[in-house]
Amino acid sequence: AQSVTQPDIHITVSEGASLELRCNYSYGATPYLFWYVQSPGQGLQLLLKYFSGDTLVQGIKGFEAEFKRSQSSFNLRKPSVHWSDAAEYFCAVKETSNDMRFGAGTRLTVKP
Amino acid sequence: EAGVAQSPRYKIIEKRQSVAFWCNPISGHATLYWYQQILGQGPKLLIQFQNNGVVDDSQLPKDRFSAERLKGVDSTLKIQPAKLEDSAVYLCASSLSGQNSPLHFGNGTRLTVT
Numbered sequence: 692a693q694s695v696t697q698p699d700i701h702i703t704v705s706e707g708a709s710l711e712l713r714c715n716y717s718y719g720a721t722p723y724l725f726w727y728v729q730s731p732g733q734g735l736q737l738l739l740k741y742f743s744g745d746t747l748v749q750g751i752k753g754f755e756a757e758f759k760r761s762q763s764s765f766n767l768r769k770p771s772v773h774w775s776d777a778a779e780y781f782c783a784v785k786e787t788s789n790d791m792r793f794g795a796g797t798r799l800t801v802k803p
Numbered sequence: 804e805a806g807v808a809q810s811p812r813y814k815i816i817e818k819r820q821s822v823a824f825w826c827n828p829i830s831g832h833a834t835l836y837w838y839q840q841i842l843g844q845g846p847k848l849l850i851q852f853q854n855n856g857v858v859d860d861s862q863l864p865k866d867r868f869s870a871e872r873l874k875g876v877d878s879t880l881k882i883q884p885a886k887l888e889d890s891a892v893y894l895c896a897s898s899l900s901g902q903n904s905p906l907h908f909g910n911g912t913r914l915t916v917t
Contacts, residue, residue: 695845723902725905727908732913734807734894734911735846735896735908737907742903781845785902793846793847795845796843
C-alpha cells in the first residue's frame with residue numbers, strides 16, 4: 692500500500708545545532724515529494740519540493756532535502772536551527788495528479 | 804497574491820448539530836482540496852475538486868459530509884449531523900493543475916464537537 696512514514700514523532704535540538712528529519716515513502720514509481728511546515732494555529736507552508744534532476748533541493752528558511760531513490764527517502768536538513776524553527780513538519784508525496792498524501796508529522800522543539 | 808481564505812477560524816457545536824465551512828482559493832487555481840487534520844496526525848484528504856467537478860471523494864464520509872464548489876471558485880464543506888470524532892482542523896488548499904503543483908493551504912477551521 693502507498694504510504695508516507697515519518698519515524699520520529701518528536702525531536703528536540705538545541706538552538707544552533709544541526710537538524711535532520713526523516714521521511715520514507717512507499718510508492719511504485721518516483722513520486723513528487725514535498726516538505727511542509729505548520730506553526731501552531733496556522734496552515735501548512737511549503738518548504739521545498741522535488742520533482743526530478745538534482746537530488747539535493749534547496750528550500751526556504753535555509754532548509755534542504757535530499758532524495759535517495761535506493762532508500763526511498765527524502766530527509767529534511769538544516770545546518771543550524773533557530774528558535775523560530777520550532778513547529779510541526781510534514782513530508783508529503785504526490786504520485787498522480789490526485790491525492791497528496793501526508794506523513795503523520797514530526798514535532799520539532801528547539802532548546803535555548 | 805492573496806492566500807487561501809477560510810472561515811470561520813473556530814467553531815464549537817454539539818453533536819448531531821450541523822456546521823458549514825467556507826473556502827476561497829487563490830485566484831486562478833483550478834484545483835481545490837479539503838483536508839481533515841485530527842490532532843497529532845497529518846492531514847487526510849476528504850475531497851478534491853477540479854474546477855467545479857469532483858476528482859476524488861473516496862475518503863469523504865458521504866453519509867454526513869458534503870461539499871460543493873459552485874462556479875468553480877469558492878467551496879463549502881458541510882457536516883450534518885456532527886459526531887464527536889469530527890473534532891479536527893479542516894484545511895482547505897488550492898493548486899494549479901498538474902502533478903508538480905504544490906498545494907497552498909489556508910489557516911484552517913478548528914471544529915470542536917461536544
